[in-house]
Amino acid sequence: MNSPVPVMIPMDLWDEEGEGVIATWLCKTGERVDEGAALAEVMYEKASMEIAAPASGRLLILIEAEAPVHRGQLIARIEA
Amino acid sequence: MSVTKRRLTIAKAMSEAIAAAMDKDPSVLVLGEDIGRLGGVFGTTQGLLDRFGADRVRDTPISETAFIGAAVGLAASGMRPIVELMFVDFFGVCMDAIYNLAAKQSYFSGGRVPCPMVLMTSVGGGYGDAGQHSQCLYATFAHLPGLKVVMPSNSHDAKGLMLSAIADPNPVVFMFHKALQGMGWLGTVPGSIVHVPVEDYTVPIGRAQVAKPGQDITLVGVGITVHYALEAANSLAAEGIDAEVLDLRTIAPLDRDAIAASVRKTRRLIVVDDDYTSFGLSAEVMASAVECSVDWLSTPSRLAYPDVPVPFSPALEHPLLPSASKICERVRSLLRRRAA
Numbered sequence: 001m002n003s004p005v006p007v008m009i010p011m012d013l014w015d016e017e018g019e020g021v022i023a024t025w026l027c028k029t030g031e032r033v034d035e036g037a038a039l040a041e042v043m044y045e046k047a048s049m050e051i052a053a054p055a056s057g058r059l060l061i062l063i064e065a066e067a068p069v070h071r072g073q074l075i076a077r078i079e080a
Numbered sequence: 081m082s083v084t085k086r087r088l089t090i091a092k093a094m095s096e097a098i099a100a101a102m103d104k105d106p107s108v109l110v111l112g113e114d115i116g117r118l119g120g121v122f123g124t125t126q127g128l129l130d131r132f133g134a135d136r137v138r139d140t141p142i143s144e145t146a147f148i149g150a151a152v153g154l155a156a157s158g159m160r161p162i163v164e165l166m167f168v169d170f171f172g173v174c175m176d177a178i179y180n181l182a183a184k185q186s187y188f189s190g191g192r193v194p195c196p197m198v199l200m201t202s203v204g205g206g207y208g209d210a211g212q213h214s215q216c217l218y219a220t221f222a223h224l225p226g227l228k229v230v231m232p233s234n235s236h237d238a239k240g241l242m243l244s245a246i247a248d249p250n251p252v253v254f255m256f257h258k259a260l261q262g263m264g265w266l267g268t269v270p271g272s273i274v275h276v277p278v279e280d281y282t283v284p285i286g287r288a289q290v291a292k293p294g295q296d297i298t299l300v301g302v303g304i305t306v307h308y309a310l311e312a313a314n315s316l317a318a319e320g321i322d323a324e325v326l327d328l329r330t331i332a333p334l335d336r337d338a339i340a341a342s343v344r345k346t347r348r349l350i351v352v353d354d355d356y357t358s359f360g361l362s363a364e365v366m367a368s369a370v371e372c373s374v375d376w377l378s379t380p381s382r383l384a385y386p387d388v389p390v391p392f393s394p395a396l397e398h399p400l401l402p403s404a405s406k407i408c409e410r411v412r413s414l415l416r417r418r419a420a
Contacts, residue, residue: 043264
């Protein structure tokens, strides 16, 4: 069995150290997602960016919408 | 083989529709406050400035009087402007251009000078922004001949209604509810985020849709109140009550046939409206319903925002808004009255 694939806030999503926020999850925990599908929208300094699924599988959300996030943070897992 | 779901927020769906129209037709332009570099305070114009440039996507000074007036002129001279009135509450300074110029242009010119403009504007409260940033004012605009008024409850309808609005030869007021936009700071109703096809399609203006079929009672909503009604219908189903939810999608022209069809079947009606109660959308829907011959099982009823300015304090504001639990209570009381 494959180990879960982490969904992270990419380190290059914004340049500074500041906090962003998960604006909204586009998918739910338990749902099957395809690699490349948009999973969530993240806001930083009023700019909105999408987080894409790094793999196909079942989504497990770890950080709920409206929570602050930083670059490199683990926000979900995708289980095969 | 699963088809990848393409979930979009209403904000993204609106941006995508505008981009598609701009791609096809160089006369489509966007004007407004913070619609360029920022992509719209409510995310309605994301990516447009980079893609189409500052000649077609123009940030304006804070003068609705000037830039909405300019849009009416642009529309009269062959362009198809889309303007954003950031909050519907700000209509006061630009209403002459909207209701005396845009709405009447085609009529006054014997149909020779159309006015193909879209006025998109945010509505609704619930997030503590007080009395000048939280109103809905559906009826204020829908009352005026020459204006069409639409409002999506989900991203699929947002894209289709926006493409219809841009193609329309006359002014369309495209309202969007802040709590459905998918901007984190306003909260987002998850039911508004649905699959949106990549290709272009239209949702016809003037056509309501049954969001959930049912037999026992009709719940009419538009925008966010559709989601309250669906949540209520879901709870009521557990009690054996089968509610139908009608999503108006267009406020003017109102789909009176869809209202009639639903109430003839259920013979009970509650209209849910987050705009002020008196002289409003809910009254118009009820009038349409009572004008058709229905042997009512209970008196048609409305659940709307009281006739007071929106308070700043959440402790005061939240109890005034319609909600799923208020709808459930009202439905139970209507059905009890019948049983008694």
